Amino acid sequence: MLDALLAPFRAHLRAPPARPEAKASRTAALVAVLSAGRPVWSPRDTASLACEGFAKNAIAYRAVRLIGEAAASVPLVLMSGTEELTEHPLLRLMARPNPRLGGAAFMEALCSHLLVAGNAYVEAVALEGRVRELHLLRPDRVRVVPGADGWPEAFDYTLAGRTVRIAQETLVAGADVPPVLHLAVFNPVDDHYGFAPLEAAAQALDLHNASGAWNKALIDNAARPSGALVYGGTGTLTEEQFERLKGELEASFQGAANAGRPLLLEGGLEWRALSLSPKDMDFEAARNGAAREIALAIGVPPLLLGIPGDNTYANYAEANRALWRQSVVPLVRRVADEVSAWLAPAFGADLRLVPDLDQVEAxxxxxxxxxxxxxxxxxxxxxxxxxxxxxxxxxxx
Structure with missing residues (x-):
């Protein structure tokens, strides 16, 4: 299984390294002076961010899926100058990038990688001088290897303790098509990696997840705040009495199954509930505020996620239109431009992919x-x- 997964990468190991071009940025050498030829590690743990944000938070999960699915539904047309092409190998490649993913699933996964990790990596596989397949690489497994000029000269892909280095040599003879396309969200403090929208919402994610855990703990404790047992008798409880009382409370009164069960006290014991309540903590408002921050960081109007307290949009239709105009359409246009600039030289024509907004029902x-x-x-x-x-x-x- 592992051999089959790594098979597309082995060809890159046998290819000679690409010759550096003469032109280069004057400041690029400073970027790579301390890291030339070595992987530059991402400043965040993408896997943990995806786990805590996408996998464990319903708001972030739905927001990412909403934009990803919407972006995947936008048809792409191929233009050559001012002429629209209805039949072309590039169109067939985008319609079925690889045997595992169709065009819509491929676009959804690519856009979702950008939203969750801030980076997306696409590998092209060529056969007999033609690009035949496109594969998505998991961002948490990819590391950028900058060259002496500051630009990435390779990408390290790590899986099961093994690392394959994919050099950015020319994939198709006579065409400037590197094997890996790296798309990154703007990051003002990093030269190689993008800034994940989920990272901007990290504090809101922690607050929203913690509030869910607090609710669960509240239910497990008979759906009421904790209290205190006050001993009103003379002297103190012995160690044996204390342990027996603690065990009886945990076995008979703790948990959702024991909610509402009457507490029988003896020997001068008195139950006093703590005064702290969710209302005193403004619990619900804080949870909804965190949900709004998560939605806005990803780019989804809170109204579309059922979050109360947001009156920015007059109605659902306006919020849906704002989602498309402010988040989905710019994302699809950027991906289409990047893919076009990357693959067009391999097909020997002035080609560009353009989203067909006339077919977008929204x-x-x-x-x-x-x-x-x-x-x-x-x-x-x-x-x-x-x-x-x-x-x-x-x-x-």
């Missing part, structure tokens, strides 16, 4: 209003109207 009302406004502009010619709505003389622009 933006249909907005698009209809634009067409109506442009159509009623008598001072525009038909050609100018087509250009204004994103169409050239023969199709999309």
């Amino acid at each position: 933006l249909a009302a907005e698009r209809s209003e634009l067409w109506k406004r442009i159509g009623s502009a008598d001072f525009l010619t038909d050609a100018e109207k087509r250009a204004a709505v994103g169409y050239g003389e023969t199709g999309r622009q």
